[in-house]
Amino acid sequence: MALLEVLDVSKEFPGVRALDGVSFTLRPGEVHALVGENGAGKSTLIKVLTGVHQPDGGELRYRDEPARFATPMDAQRAGISTIYQEVNLIPLMSVAHNLFLGREPRTRLGLLDEARMHREAGEILRRYGVTTDVRRQLGTLALGAQQMVALARAVMIDAKVVIMDEPTSSLEPREVETLFGVIRDLHAQGIGIVYVSHRLDELYRICDTVTILRDGRVVHTGELAALERIRLVSLMLGRDMSAVRREGFTGFAGEHATAADAAPVLEVTGLSSRRRLHDISFAVRPGEVVGLGGLLGAGRSETIKAIGGAYPVDSGRVAVGGRELKRPTTVRAVRAGIATQPEDRKAEGIVAGLSVRENIALAVLPRLSRFGLVSDRRIDEIVRTYMDRLQIKASGPDQRVGDLSGGNQQKVLLARLLATRPRILLLDEPTRGIDVGAKAEVQSLVDELAGEGLGVVLVSSDAEELIEGADRVVVLRDGAVVGELRGDDVTTEALLQTIAAAAEGETPDDH
Numbered sequence: 023m024a025l026l027e028v029l030d031v032s033k034e035f036p037g038v039r040a041l042d043g044v045s046f047t048l049r050p051g052e053v054h055a056l057v058g059e060n061g062a063g064k065s066t067l068i069k070v071l072t073g074v075h076q077p078d079g080g081e082l083r084y085r086d087e088p089a090r091f092a093t094p095m096d097a098q099r100a101g102i103s104t105i106y107q108e109v110n111l112i113p114l115m116s117v118a119h120n121l122f123l124g125r126e127p128r129t130r131l132g133l134l135d136e137a138r139m140h141r142e143a144g145e146i147l148r149r150y151g152v153t154t155d156v157r158r159q160l161g162t163l164a165l166g167a168q169q170m171v172a173l174a175r176a177v178m179i180d181a182k183v184v185i186m187d188e189p190t191s192s193l194e195p196r197e198v199e200t201l202f203g204v205i206r207d208l209h210a211q212g213i214g215i216v217y218v219s220h221r222l223d224e225l226y227r228i229c230d231t232v233t234i235l236r237d238g239r240v241v242h243t244g245e246l247a248a249l250e251r252i253r254l255v256s257l258m259l260g261r262d263m264s265a266v267r268r269e270g271f272t273g274f275a276g277e278h279a280t281a282a283d284a285a286p287v288l289e290v291t292g293l294s295s296r297r298r299l300h301d302i303s304f305a306v307r308p309g310e311v312v313g314l315g316g317l318l319g320a321g322r323s324e325t326i327k328a329i330g331g332a333y334p335v336d337s338g339r340v341a342v343g344g345r346e347l348k349r350p351t352t353v354r355a356v357r358a359g360i361a362t363q364p365e366d367r368k369a370e371g372i373v374a375g376l377s378v379r380e381n382i383a384l385a386v387l388p389r390l391s392r393f394g395l396v397s398d399r400r401i402d403e404i405v406r407t408y409m410d411r412l413q414i415k416a417s418g419p420d421q422r423v424g425d426l427s428g429g430n431q432q433k434v435l436l437a438r439l440l441a442t443r444p445r446i447l448l449l450d451e452p453t454r455g456i457d458v459g460a461k462a463e464v465q466s467l468v469d470e471l472a473g474e475g476l477g478v479v480l481v482s483s484d485a486e487e488l489i490e491g492a493d494r495v496v497v498l499r500d501g502a503v504v505g506e507l508r509g510d511d512v513t514t515e516a517l518l519q520t521i522a523a524a525a526e527g528e529t530p531d532d533h
Contacts, residue, residue: 023086025050025214026071026102026183031080033066035425038417040066042238043080048183050212053205055225055246057218058235058258059459061415061427064218067235068185071216072104073097085182101182105172105189113161113168118143120160121175150174151200164319165365166193173204184208185216190224191454191483194317202228220456222251236260258459284308285344287477288360288446290329293338298324300502302338306446306477311468313492314481315517321501322481323365326450329479330362331355342445356385359445363435363452365481367428371435374424378416379405381423381434386441408437412467429460436467446477453487465491485514497521 028046032039041063048054058064069075071082073091082089084100091097094104111120118136119126121143127135143156150170160168169189176184190198205228208215217229225232225246232246234257242249242257286305293302298321306312314322327333329340331350340347342358355362364370372381383401405419412433416426423434432452439447449468453461468491472478482488488495495512497505497520505520507513 023050024048024083025052025085027083028067028071029081029083031067031070031077031082033070033075033078036417036421038425040238041070041077044235044238044240046233046240046243048214048216050182050214051209052231053209053215053217053229055217055219055229055232056235057220057225057232057254059427059429061237061430062235062258063238064235065187065427066238068104068187068216068218071097071183071185072102098179101180102185103176103179103181103183104185104187105169105176106187111160111168111172111175114159116157117147117154117160117163117171118156120171121146121156121178123175125179146174146178147171150204151197166197169193170197170200173201177204177208181213183214183216185218187218188220189217190219190221194319198224220461222254226251234258286341287343288329288479289339289341289344290325291339291341293325293328293335293340295324295328295333295335295501298333298501299328299335300500302328302498302501302503304496304503304506306479308475308477309472310494311472311478311480311492313488313495314479314498315485315488315495315507316498316504316521319500320498322498323450324501325498326362326448326479326481327364329355330360330448332362332364356442356444359443360448361439361442361444361446362448363439363450365450365454367432367435372423372431374422376423377420378409378414378423378426378434379419382408382437382441385438404441405437408441411440412437413463427460429456429464432456432460432464436464440471444476446479447471448479450481451483452480453482453484485517489514489517 024047026048028044031041031044033041044063044067046067056064056067066075070077073094073096089100091100112123115123118139122139127138127142129135140156147154147156147170150173152167152170154163154167160171163171173189189201193201205215217225219225229246231244232242232249232254233240234242234254236258284307287308288306290305291303294300302325304312314325316322324333328335331352331354335350340350342360345358347354347358373384379401382405386404409416409419414433414437415430423431426434452468453464456464468478468480480488480491482491489512492512495507495517496503497507497517499521507516507520
């Protein structure tokens with residue numbers, strides 16, 4: 023018996039047919055992978071399942087009955103729970119209040135029973151590997167811990183279906199193992215799981231079946247174990263295997279032409295902050311990609327933000343082209359030629375309610391303004407140039423960015439950064455949460471930009487991507503530099519050994 027069925031569902035937006043006759047079946051206790059490139063229709067299908075969008079055609083059936091969810095709350099009440107890639111809880115509220123929001127325990131007098139709520143919240147979260155004071159504001163936790171709180175909340179509502187959208191993108195390996203343990207428990211309880219991820223190792227490890235979408239249509243559905251990985255990728259991309267291999271979907275194109283004796287375009291010296299950073303120092307030359315390696319919480323994102331003027335610094339020096347950036351702020355950093363792509367593109371990058379044109383133009387308006395007036399023709403030229411160069415898939419420059427796929431949103435953000443004509447590009451998880459095809463395009467673009475002489479600082483939680491994409495890797499732990507990999511030492515094994523040695527209080531050479 024099917025737990026959840028999608029029968030010939032279609033959904034259209036202005037100029038875009040997002041779903042075209044899609045059918046999908048989830049059975050009790052099944053872990054069903056939903057994969058496809060950005061723009062394939064995955065997000066739209068999830069939104070139809072959860073009441074965010076209403077289908078234009080076709081039918082939903084839930085627990086063998088016709089279903090129509092007018093709102094996400096309707097779907098949640100029916101037992102369909104969703105864990106999104108971007109944590110959708112309330113950062114200013116406590117961990118416990120987020121966990122029990124809308125179903126807080128009450129005393130016999132109807133008052134909030136805080137003692138019980140805190141006790142039960144602590145007990146629940148310990149099962150998910152989160153040991154923290156549940157009275158803390160959620161926003162003070164690391165992203166991985168926030169994701170585990172969101173997972174615990176989703177399972178708590180007596181869900182029959184749990185939809186997981188890129189659930190491991192913010193998790194450390196230990197947290198990933200905890201998540202997989204939870205999935206096994208849900209599987210044993212007969213709960214159906216829709217699992218969206220671009221990480222093939224994860225899919226083949228935990229998923230039973232797979233449905234592949236391309237351009238809003240189902241191109242394959244069946245047992246995952248029976249489908250070779252290269253065949254899965256080929257179906258997603260709609261290209262033959264040789265083309266997929268040529269595009270190198272697992273990493274960047276290779277080494278970059280960097281003049282070893284060229285003066286650094288970026289120098290970071292003794293960068294420190296009482297909150298997170300301790301004497302961070304490294305340099306980047308024109309045409310060089312320098313990776314920042316380390317586990318989540320190592321200080322990689324804080325370093326990126328500090329260089330870009332978005333994180334408080336107590337001491338240290340940032341210089342661009344030999345000129346010190348005094349009292350760095352985001353405005354001064356941009357004027358000096360530093361462009362920063364943040365880890366959380368939705369919260370800190372794109373403006374979802376604005377159009378593609380408006381998002382790209384935001385960064386260049388001051389440069390194009392003369393006596394307070396801006397040339398629409400010049401803006402249109404810039405927007406058209408970067409939409410073409412980055413191959414942004416949209417119905418046009420006036421389409422709302424919030425309606426684009428994750429990969430195309432990422433490209434819009436990169437287009438805005440490139441429109442400022444930077445000398446240094448700071449990229450924090452540039453391929454996080456985007457599919458294989460869009461990932462290859464972004465990686466190829468980074469290669470191209472480095473080839474044009476930009477200095478690039480790259481943060482990636484994917485060790486393989488970091489190693490393949492960087493000329494050098496500066497390894498961080500607890501906000502400090504613990505090693506640097508160069509030349510033939512830039513390998514995944516060396517990176518992991520450096521992190522492991524630092525965790526044990528040693529230096530990599532102690533072995």
